Amino acid sequence: MKALYYDCFAGISGDMNLGALLDLGVDREYLIQELNKLLIVDEFSLTIKTDKKMGITGTKVDVLLKEHFYEHIEGHTHEHSHEHTHGHNHEHSHEHIQGHTHEHSHEHTHGHNHEHSNEHSHEHTQNYSHEHAHKHIYDHSQEDTHSRNSEQEHAHVGNAHTHKHSHEHRNLRMINELIDKSQLNSNVKKISKDIFLCIAKAEAKVHGMPVEEVHFHEVGAVDSIVDIVGAAICLDFLNVDRILSSTVELGSGFVRCAHGMIPVPAPATVEILHEVPTHIGRVTSEATTPTGAAILKTMVDAFVDNIEFKIVKTGYGLGTKDFSIPNVLRVFLLEIDEEEKDYINEDNFILETNIDDMNPEIISYIEDKLFQQGALDVYKTPITMKKGRMATKISVLTDSSNVAKVERILLHETSTFGIRKYRVQKKMFQRSIQNINTKYGDIPVKLALYKGETIKYKIEYEAAKKLSIEHNVPIQEVYCEAQKICNREGIINLDSNQ
Ligand SMILES: O=C([S-])c1cc(C(=O)S)c[n+]([C@@H]2O[C@H](COP(=O)(O)O)[C@@H](O)[C@H]2O)c1
Numbered sequence: 335m336k337a338l339y340y341d342c343f344a345g346i347s348g349d350m351n352l353g354a355l356l357d358l359g360v361d362r363e364y365l366i367q368e369l370n371k372l373l374i375v376d377e378f379s380l381t382i383k384t385d386k387k388m389g390i391t392g393t394k395v396d397v398l399l400k401e402h403f404y405e406h407i408e409g410h411t412h413e414h415s416h417e418h419t420h421g422h423n424h425e426h427s428h429e430h431i432q433g434h435t436h437e438h439s440h441e442h443t444h445g446h447n448h449e450h451s452n453e454h455s456h457e458h459t460q461n462y463s464h465e466h467a468h469k470h471i472y473d474h475s476q477e478d479t480h481s482r483n484s485e486q487e488h489a490h491v492g493n494a495h496t497h498k499h500s501h502e503h504r505n506l507r508m509i510n511e512l513i514d515k516s517q518l519n520s521n522v523k524k525i526s527k528d529i530f531l532c533i534a535k536a537e538a539k540v541h542g543m544p545v546e547e548v549h550f551h552e553v554g555a556v557d558s559i560v561d562i563v564g565a566a567i568c569l570d571f572l573n574v575d576r577i578l579s580s581t582v583e584l585g586s587g588f589v590r591c592a593h594g595m596i597p598v599p600a601p602a603t604v605e606i607l608h609e610v611p612t613h614i615g616r617v618t619s620e621a622t623t624p625t626g627a628a629i630l631k632t633m634v635d636a637f638v639d640n641i642e643f644k645i646v647k648t649g650y651g652l653g654t655k656d657f658s659i660p661n662v663l664r665v666f667l668l669e670i671d672e673e674e675k676d677y678i679n680e681d682n683f684i685l686e687t688n689i690d691d692m693n694p695e696i697i698s699y700i701e702d703k704l705f706q707q708g709a710l711d712v713y714k715t716p717i718t719m720k721k722g723r724m725a726t727k728i729s730v731l732t733d734s735s736n737v738a739k740v741e742r743i744l745l746h747e748t749s750t751f752g753i754r755k756y757r758v759q760k761k762m763f764q765r766s767i768q769n770i771n772t773k774y775g776d777i778p779v780k781l782a783l784y785k786g787e788t789i790k791y792k793i794e795y796e797a798a799k800k801l802s803i804e805h806n807v808p809i810q811e812v813y814c815e816a817q818k819i820c821n822r823e824g825i826i827n828l829d830s831n832q
């Protein structure tokens with residue numbers, strides 16, 4: 335079985351993802367050819383180059399915004415068509431009407447033409463810093479990982495005018511339309527729309543508005559469409575059976591946006607990554623962006639840090655910023671034992687504490703409470719602790735969503751001063767439930783499925799107990815009855831879908 339493993343030790347952004355997947359072997363021409371099926375082909379181009387980050391060779395992807403069409407709110411419009419030839423850098427900061435600033439690092443030149451539908455004065459210089467007031471439908475912070483290489487060089491005299499880009503920042507409906515109208519295959523369309531929806535839901539939650547009214551940052555911009563649809567094209571091309579990921583580094587600090595400086599991880603990133611194993615603070619910068627987070631949340635089947643695998647190939651996607659660690663996303667192409675796909679693998683936690691000084695009556699109270707709060711299992715082991723003290727080790731199995739609740743119960747409701755916590759992987763048979771009808775009533779039977787066959791089953795105890803009490807018969811009698819029916823119906827050979 336083929337799988338991908340995202341090693342997100344330095345986080346993930348949309349362009350790092352594209353870089354890593356291209357580095358892993360997605361054909362560059364194929365990606366460009368497929369992206370060109372979007373009807374925004376004249377709005378962007380890609381640069382894909384092999385480069386290094388702290389000595390690690392990988393692929394760096396940059397989305398070039400090809401054309402900016404400006405439309406001035408005062409009523410005059412001008413059109414910039416950027417044809418150019420040689421490179422220099424400048425930084426400019428835009429002041430948006432919503433009040434945020436961003437900085438672009440542009441590599442571009444001269445030789446561009448501006449067509450103005452109204453008289454408008456420009457002074458064109460090299461390395462000129464200017465400020466524009468832009469009306470953007472979404473906000474965006476430019477401290478992300480794209481180098482926005484505008485293919486123009488211009489400076490406006492009296493640049494306090496307001497204008498907007500014609501590649502208007504699209505909302506979810508417009509993005510879905512764009513994707514649907516393209517000739518991209520249905521799998522690419524579905525993945526792309528799922529990732530966009532994931533971001534839109536997070537934005538809606540953060541900003542307290544309906545999904546349809548979401549004001550995207552970056553996401554509506556062409557480079558985000560390229561990042562997300564590009565991710566879908568690459569993943570469809572690689573056609574793996576499973577996608578896995580490590581714990582995701584989020585970074586720390588603050589990032590500039592419409593509202594000023596917002597904390598890292600950005601609110602949308604946090605919202606998207608609820609219940610995903612994450613880590614904060616390896617770098618003091620934004621390591622994971624909302625786009626990177628949404629790609630993982632939508633595509634990853636399991637987040638596992640402890641896993642055995644055979645690496646077939648490695649891809650490195652380079653980020654833009656420099657950290658104290660290599661700012662790269664590493665993705666492994668894996669070959670996983672075929673058998674694995676016949677099992678369910680889950681990443682869970684075990685929380686444990688040793689109790690030697692508590693009224694034992696309280697233990698069963700604790701156990702009930704832990705189950706009520708979502709613990710998957712609670713078990714007690716008699717142990718002998720230091721100084722010959724007889725004690726009880728309480729072990730709680732839980733999924734990541736209930737870890738905090740379990741921790742709180744153990745810490746606050748037992749006599750312990752501390753707990754142990756570790757991640758465990760659960761490997762299980764696929765299962766299904768079948769109800770059988772006995773003379774005492776219905777009893778659910780849990781079937782373990784392997785390669786589509788039922789290989790064992792278990793008559794559910796709680797249901798058997800209830801019927802035995804209701805009918806005032808020994809529980810063994812209820813089990814025997816259920817067993818007879820299982821034998822008669824040949825339950826062991828039942829089709830896996832039942
Ligand atoms: O500008 C605003 S309001 C803003 C808010 C948020 C939220 O999380 S809410 C995030 N951002 C930043 O935008 C860039 C773009 O991310 P992409 O995933 O689209 O590349 C990133 O730095 C976010 O933290 C801005």
Ligand code: NI
Binds near residue numbers: 537540541551602
């Ligand atoms: Ni937002």
